[in-house]
Amino acid sequence: MKxxxxxxFGAPGSGKGTQGKVLGELPGFFHCSCGEVFRSLxxxxxxxxxxxxxxxxxxxxxxxxTIELWRQYIDSMQQxxxxxxxxxxxxxxxxxxxxxxxxxxxxxxDVGALIYLSCPDRERLVQRLQRRALKxxxxxxxxxxxxxxxxxxxxxxxxxxxxxxxxxxLRRVEAVQTPLEVLxxxxxxLLSL
Ligand code: ADP
Numbered sequence: 001m002k003x004x005x006x007x008x009f010g011a012p013g014s015g016k017g018t019q020g021k022v023l024g025e026l027p028g029f030f031h032c033s034c035g036e037v038f039r040s041l042x043x044x045x046x047x048x049x050x051x052x053x054x055x056x057x058x059x060x061x062x063x064x065x066t067i068e069l070w071r072q073y074i075d076s077m078q079q080x081x082x083x084x085x086x087x088x089x090x091x092x093x094x095x096x097x098x099x100x101x102x103x104x105x106x107x108x109x110d111v112g113a114l115i116y117l118s119c120p121d122r123e124r125l126v127q128r129l130q131r132r133a134l135k136x137x138x139x140x141x142x143x144x145x146x147x148x149x150x151x152x153x154x155x156x157x158x159x160x161x162x163x164x165x166x167x168x169x170l171r172r173v174e175a176v177q178t179p180l181e182v183l184x185x186x187x188x189x190l191l192s193l
Pocket of ligand 1: 011012013034035036038054055056058059060061062066093094095096097101140150
């Protein structure tokens with residue numbers, strides 16, 4: 001059985017996590033942030049070390065271990081009853097993040113929409129990420145060069161995912177609004193599905 005899924009998509013700093021966290025509190029939705037799953041690993045564990053190695057350089061973790069970790073996380077959430085694929089819509093944030101991941105997940109996901117938090121203003125994203133570095137202890141937000149590399153990698157590796165899912169599933173939301181306004185737009189989309 002495939003998971004009923006909404007993809008939250010957008011550049012680093014576009015606000016996927018902020019929206020996902022709020023919506024994930026609603027009954028009937030389960031929010032999964034791939035970055036958070038990585039950050040919850042013990043940093044001394046083999047995959048934790050791989051995560052630190054790649055993310056501190058602004059790079060994506062290789063696809064196979066990423067998908068495997070995601071799958072294990074979802075299975076464990078099912079086992080403890082936090083995620084019920086029959087009742088719940090999966091809100092995915094930060095995965096799939098490139099074409100290879102989208103292909104690897106195509107057997108597992110039944111994607112109903114891709115909500116694209118669009119922010120063409122890169123400097124705005126840089127500012128948001130720098131502000132986040134002060135509030136959260138994030139290695140990958142701490143350094144301007146790493147931030148710029150992540151934004152470049154987003155353009156080359158992640159943006160093609162938009163085309164993979166195609167116009168029919170795409171719902172654009174203006175990311176440069178207050179979080180509440182973005183939430184209003186996202187809720188409008190979810191209600192229309
Ligand atoms: P951001 O969207 O701001 O980059 P995330 O919390 O989504 O923040 O991700 C942090 C880091 O975790 C990424 O830079 C990357 O190294 C790693 N990561 C997260 N999701 C994936 C993924 N699907 N594939 C590979 N690496 C990932």
